[in-house]
Amino acid sequence: MERMEKSAVPADLNVMKKNDLRLIAALVILAAAAFGGVMLYARLSTKEPEAVVYLEGEEKGRYPLSENITIEIRQENGNCNILQIKDGKADMIEASCPDKVCVRQHPVSRQGESLVCLPNQAVVEIQNGQEAEIDTSTN
Amino acid sequence: MKKIYRVFILAAVLTFCAGFALLQYQGQRLERYQAQFFDCFDTVTTITGYAKSQEDFSQKVGLLQEKLMFYHKLYDIYHTYDGMNNIKNINDAAGKEVVKVEPEIIELLKLGRDMYEKTGGEVQIAYGSVLSLWHKYRQEGIEHPDQAELPPQEELNRRAKHTNMEKMILDEKASTVYLSDKEMSLDVGSIGKGYAVSRLAEYAREIGMEHVLISVGGNVCAVGGKADGTPWNVGVENPDSNSSQPYMCSVELENQSIVTSGDYQRYYEVEHVRYCHIIDPDTNMPPDYFSSVSVQTKDSGQADALSTALFNMEYKVGLSLVERLPDVEAMWIGKDGKIRCSSGFKCNEKK
Numbered sequence: 001m002e003r004m005e006k007s008a009v010p011a012d013l014n015v016m017k018k019n020d021l022r023l024i025a026a027l028v029i030l031a032a033a034a035f036g037g038v039m040l041y042a043r044l045s046t047k048e049p050e051a052v053v054y055l056e057g058e059e060k061g062r063y064p065l066s067e068n069i070t071i072e073i074r075q076e077n078g079n080c081n082i083l084q085i086k087d088g089k090a091d092m093i094e095a096s097c098p099d100k101v102c103v104r105q106h107p108v109s110r111q112g113e114s115l116v117c118l119p120n121q122a123v124v125e126i127q128n129g130q131e132a133e134i135d136t137s138t139n
Numbered sequence: 140m141k142k143i144y145r146v147f148i149l150a151a152v153l154t155f156c157a158g159f160a161l162l163q164y165q166g167q168r169l170e171r172y173q174a175q176f177f178d179c180f181d182t183v184t185t186i187t188g189y190a191k192s193q194e195d196f197s198q199k200v201g202l203l204q205e206k207l208m209f210y211h212k213l214y215d216i217y218h219t220y221d222g223m224n225n226i227k228n229i230n231d232a233a234g235k236e237v238v239k240v241e242p243e244i245i246e247l248l249k250l251g252r253d254m255y256e257k258t259g260g261e262v263q264i265a266y267g268s269v270l271s272l273w274h275k276y277r278q279e280g281i282e283h284p285d286q287a288e289l290p291p292q293e294e295l296n297r298r299a300k301h302t303n304m305e306k307m308i309l310d311e312k313a314s315t316v317y318l319s320d321k322e323m324s325l326d327v328g329s330i331g332k333g334y335a336v337s338r339l340a341e342y343a344r345e346i347g348m349e350h351v352l353i354s355v356g357g358n359v360c361a362v363g364g365k366a367d368g369t370p371w372n373v374g375v376e377n378p379d380s381n382s383s384q385p386y387m388c389s390v391e392l393e394n395q396s397i398v399t400s401g402d403y404q405r406y407y408e409v410e411h412v413r414y415c416h417i418i419d420p421d422t423n424m425p426p427d428y429f430s431s432v433s434v435q436t437k438d439s440g441q442a443d444a445l446s447t448a449l450f451n452m453e454y455k456v457g458l459s460l461v462e463r464l465p466d467v468e469a470m471w472i473g474k475d476g477k478i479r480c481s482s483g484f485k486c487n488e489k490k
Contacts, residue, residue, distance in 0.1 A: 098281045101404055106377070106385035112173050116183045123175070134389055135187055135365075138399040138433055139357040139376035 047128040049109070051090040053083065054123040065090065065109060065129070079120040090115065090124055110134075169350075169366045172196040176204050179211040180332045182356030189350045189366040199346055206342050207355065210335035213243055214327050216267065226325050230267065234321020237310075245311055247327060247334050250440050254330065255304055258448035258460065263420045265307050267324030268298040273418055280407035287409045295423040298322075302420070329417075333398055333443020336360045340396075340439065352392075357399055360439040364393040375486075378403040378430035378472055387472060388486040396439035400446040401431030401472075419451040426451050429471050435484065436467040445469070454479060 049065045053073055063069060065088045073081040081102065082094035091107035097119035105115050108124070110132035115124040169189035174197065176184050186203060190196035212220045219227050229238045251264035272290045280287030301322040308317040318324070332355055340360045343351045351362040352371045364370045370393040374386030378401055390397055402415035402425065419426040434446040449457040449469055461469045461481045468484040480486055 099405070104380040104404060106380060106382075112187075114175065114183075116175075116177070118177055118181070118183065121177070123177075133372060134374040134386060135352050135371045136185060136354045136359055137357065137374040137376050137386060138354075138359050138390075138397050139401060139404060139431070 049088075049111075049129040050127055051083065051085060052125050052127050054125065056121045057123075062127075063090075065126070073122055075120065075122075079122075081117050081120055081122045083115075083124055090126065092117065092124065095120065171366070174200040176200075179204070179207045180214075180335070180355055182332075183354075184356070185352075185354045187352040187354075187371075188348055199343075199348055202346055203339060203343060203353075207335060207339055210243065210331070210338065213241060214247065214331035214335065216324070216326055216328075226327055226331075229316050229318060230324040233318035233323055237313075237315045237317040239313070239315050242314055243338070244316065245309060245314055247331060247440075248307065248309055248316065248325075249311075250334055250444065251327065251330050252304060252307070252309075254441065254444035254448065257464070258445070258452075260304075260420055261448035261451040262329050262444045263302060263304070264325055264327050264330060265304045265318075265323055266302045266418070266420055267326035268301045268322060269295060269420075269423055270326045270328070270418060271324065272298055273416075277407045277414070277416065280409065284408065287407055289409050289414070292423075299420075299423050329447040330440055330444045332356065332358050333396075334440035336443075337396065337439035358396075358439060358443060359392065359398070360396040361392040361394060372487075373397055375399065375433050375470065375472075376401075376431075379476065387476075387478060388470075388488060390433075390435060390484075390486065392435075395435060395437055396442045397433055397435045398439065398442040398446045399431050399433040400450040402450075403430060417447060417450050421451070427474075428453060430474055430476070431472045432457070433470045433472075434461075434467065435469070436464075441467070 050062045051065060052062050053060045055073070055075060063071060063085055065085055067085065069085050071083045073083055078096070080096045081092055084091050084093045089107035089109040092102040092105060092115045095103050095117050097117055099119060102115055102117035108115055108126055109129060111126060111129035112132060113126045113129070169191060171189055172193060173185065173187045184207060186200050188196060190199070212223060213225050216226050216230065219225060224238050224240050226244070229240065232238045248264065254262050255264070272294060276288060276290045301320050303320060303323065306318060306320040306323055307325065308319055336353055336355050336358050337360060339353055340362050343353070343362050349363045350366045353360045359373050361371045370391040372389045373392050374389050376399070377384055377387050380403065400417060402413065402417065405416040406413050415425045417425060429450060432446050432449040434442045434449065436442050445467065454471055457469070458481060461467050469481045470484050470486060471479045478486070
């Protein structure tokens with residue numbers, strides 16, 4: 001037993017040295033490439049949080065939450081909603097509809113949250129937002 | 140050379156195994172999706188769930204939407220539809236004839252009668268004659284705020300005489316309904332949505348959705364928990380819309396339902412006083428006890444009915460009712476924003 005080990009270990013070390021180095025080099029290059037790829041993918045797929053405006057289900061515009069801006073969502077039939085983006089949150093501040101339910105909604109900023117004006121069929125949805133702690137709400 | 144060859148074979152096999160495992164994992168991993176639609180019960184429906192793909196999720200949401208639309212039509216009191224008798228057909232036939240209906244209407248009306256008895260009449264589906272007058276004045280008041288008026292008390296009292304639940308005659312075997320007072324009418328607004336959501340949750344299970352959160356205008360029902368095994372978090376909305384805090388607290392929900400009745404979303408104002416859409420059968424006027432009441436229990440229909448009933452009751456009376464009912468919990472938000480809860484209500488402070 002002892003004899004076998006003695007003879008096997010130095011022999012392996014000598015023979016494998018070059019190949020080992022090649023293998024290690026190959027693995028390092030591969031790992032670096034994979035890592036770089038993952039980072040690049042993550043960078044590309046992390047988008048800025050934005051408020052997306054839909055009218056009757058059709059996308060009408062995207063506005064980053066990072067910019068303070070007031071948007072007039074005017075429709076051909078005269079219906080109008082005013083969306084305000086301020087301090088990273090989207091809020092409906094005015095609506096031409098009589099019930100004003102959308103104006104009473106709290107501002108939204110988290111992934112999947114939305115402001116809805118049913119009479120005007122206007123929807124503002126948050127995309128690429130921070131994950132919400134709340135899955136839905138009851139009112 | 141032989142050894143390096145072996146190493147390469149080993150590396151190739153390992154890579155293959157890892158790749159295969161990753162593919163398997165990707166194939167089975169459930170992604171979270173959300174869908175919204177706007178055509179049922181005059182409100183926003185939000186379905187949150189997990190599926191293997193967007194197509195799979197959309198296909199199931201399509202089935203749910205179809206089912207909810209069926210209930211929407213059945214429980215509609217303003218329109219009739221071809222090929223079905225709904226609540227409006229029953230109301231139109233009051234004092235005239237018996238109406239043959241779907242079993243889903245009989246079940247709903249039985250729930251209405253049951254909840255009427257359990258709550259001492261604080262939730263009333265045979266209250267349509269009074270509610271329709273309020274509806275008319277509220278709609279006019281919302282359209283023309285400067286001319287907003289209250290319905291005359293005299294007319295309210297006269298109409299309140301035609302709200303006798305015993306005159307709603309159900310024949311379960313024949314699946315028919317008859318209103319024997321021609322001036323009475325049904326308004327299932329206080330239970331219809333909740334009952335439909337409870338049936339929708341059942342249907343979601345049938346079509347293989349194990350983790351779904353359904354919200355029809357804030358009438359929330361959870362099928363299972365989230366895919367990772369944790370419960371859903373549902374925020375109870377802050378009645379003060381000017382507050383920077385959108386939720387008063389959050390509630391954990393798993394195979395349960397939570398429904399809120401409040402005065403802060405649907406209302407109109409007459410001379411700067413707010414009159415909400417819920418009417419107390421004791422006074423024929425909107426009650427003034429709370430900003431909102433939320434009820435958490437298994438059945439969404441019961442939660443819906445109870446939240447309306449509690450909104451119409453003093454806190455002490457309501458609390459004793461809640462404590463009497465098994466597996467029912469409630470949370471009251473006062474006009475001053477103060478929160479009161481029943482003994483088993485678990486309210487998590489909002490971070």
